[in-house]
Amino acid sequence: MASSAGSMCSGGINEVLLKIEDLRVWFPVKISAFRRGHVKAVDGVSFTLRERETLAIIGESGSGKTTLGRAILRLVKPTSGRIVYRGTDITYAKERDLKWFRREAQMIFQDPYSSLPPMMPVYRILEEPLIIHGVRGRERRYKIIMKALEDVKLSPPEEFASKYPHQLSGGQRQRVAIARALVLRPRLIVADEPVSMIDVSSRAEILYLMKSLQERYNISYVYITHDIATARYFAHRVLVMYAGRPCEVGPADQVVKEPLHPYTQTLIEAVPEPDPENRKRLRNVPSGEPPNLLDPPPGCRFAPRCPLAVQRCWREDPPMIRLDSDRVVFCWIYAKK
Ligand SMILES: Nc1ncnc2c1ncn2[C@@H]1O[C@H](COP(=O)(O)OP(=O)(O)OP(=O)(O)O)[C@@H](O)[C@H]1O
Ligand code: SF4
Ligand SMILES: [Mg+2]
16 A cells, blocks of 8 residues: 555645545456457555645656546546545445535546537536536526636636637636636546646646645645656645556655655656756666556566666565655565565
């Protein structure tokens, strides 16, 4: 099991909102006319998220971040493990029993160009979830929608309410997507690379906005990203993933300053910095590709690229090593001899 950090947000240690235990998502696929297999997209991930906390999930393309985010929200079926939300096990709950959860837990998608229906004005886009979740009264809905537009700084709200997505910039569309999540007063938002497809100049503003909404409305975020710099700014803790498996979990600042897992060290060294001195460090990135998730090798999945791999890394799964209450790493080099 990975970390369950005692996250200190303002006012002490907050209650646990979400507990993920040894979660696996294997996609059944047809390999040939006679062979079937599974893409092991998420393969044994655990973490705890507290109220008003942000956990960043970092990893390169194909490491299982989106699948994990979707599984948390029960948008994809888990293969095994447990998802416990506010004390209720929702892992295999039927859709009809998930209505309350669907209201409290929202997703913000990566692509603001495809995540909003193009034929609807913003007002209808924001009204739809309210109608689905039984918020009665046009006037009441109007007030909620105007407030949400103000909250995401689309002002004047009446003007933005009548616009269509194609009349908005990428940053404005992502604000509408955030407003669509906000109208239901969510406790949990899974944000899947929410700023990666918008203008660089708007990224910091959107993250700042999400952070201020967290404080105002007690929202917890699972923030999926490739970008360590934004994770450090935006998240309290970080979970690093490689090929469906966890590598390490810890406070964002510590993971960035002192990465423990060789893969995290690689990721952090790969961040290009303007300082020419740092370009030398890019040469240290081990070459190679992540393993095929249909048939991953035994042992540590990072072994083929790991400069520190020893024999047992190729045979046995690395154990979970807890270094302190807040810091967990999955790597043989930290195991006691
Ligand atoms: N429905 C599916 N059926 C089969 N394989 C899938 C399915 N969805 C995802 N995968 C595979 O699962 C693995 C993890 O994919 P996922 O999209 O979760 O990665 P990611 O970390 O979000 O990548 P990116 O950073 O590119 O968004 C990939 O190998 C992907 O091809
Ligand atoms: S378990 Fe072995 S191969 Fe995997 S990261 Fe640690 S040292 Fe490298
Ligand atoms: Mg993804």
